[in-house]
Amino acid sequence: MPETLEVESQAAETWTLLRTLFGQQRRRFLIAASDLALHPAQAGALVQLASPLPMNELAARLGCDSSNVTGLIDRLEARGLVTRRSSFHDRRVKHVVLTDSGQQLRERLLERVGQPTPGFERLSISEQRQLATLLRRILDDGTAAREKRSS
Amino acid sequence: MPETLEVESQAAETWTLLRTLFGQQRRRFLIAASDLALHPAQAGALVQLASPLPMNELAARLGCDSSNVTGLIDRLEARGLVTRRSSFHDRRVKHVVLTDSGQQLRERLLERVGQPTPGFERLSISEQRQLATLLRRILDDGTAAREKRSS
């Protein structure tokens, strides 16, 4: 088998396995959100709010238009889960902040989706380390390379 | 550090990396769907329809109620992307089948989300194989173990 073909088929196979895991995790997420009376988008917003975020940034992370975030946050605010806080530096910007109640709900959500998927425990510590190393290589945003180029 | 703590923190770290990759892939998916004028749920349905599926099964895979799938498929059908085909064996069951047009759109979608995420190519073939092996251990549904127990 020519090397380029081998590269492609191995990549395809591995990526399919990852996508299977994605799908499994997505279903876990939807069930957890439903159990906590959250719509998927609301649950997604809660997950992102580890620290306060501008509406802007939240929209980017959720992959949707910022006009949606207005209504999304309106409803979370009506339920007492978040508040809006205007920025001192730029009065156009509003930061979304979790309330205590929102913090608690976020933790309950993360207890479920933040925990490794069932099956993960079959990996030994050294296998988990191996996996982490591989994932970091995929996720590496190339900061070092950019720094090198700009110098 | 006690071993149980070490296991937990290594697992937490590795799982966080996987979740980062999930989030990245989710955003890729949403952008691809939007570019093809598909709502996320419609795109999700198309991805599942590698082969015809009962409405039932589709709802399970999408993690939503089957009443939603009725409307979802109605709209895809109105756009000529799928058809309903009654089952011979059980006349209650309807299979959702892609039309040629639906097949083509599905392929365009998979060209984008079915391809490995940017950064994946940084792994060598042997690293990709390593990753595949680790993922298979996580995903293994324990068929062998069950067969062993039932014997």
Added chain:
DNA sequence: TATTGTTATACTCTATAACTATA
């Protein structure tokens, strides 16, 4: 002028419950 967030609009998604047809 450009950017942040909001509003208005139209359409789609989502869960629940009640319903029909079939098993």
Added chain:
DNA sequence: TATAGTTATAGAGTATAACAATA
């Protein structure tokens, strides 16, 4: 009696375009 799919309903998500306030 149970199951597959549909319908009705109410509330939420989504993109687009137009708008106000601020930079």
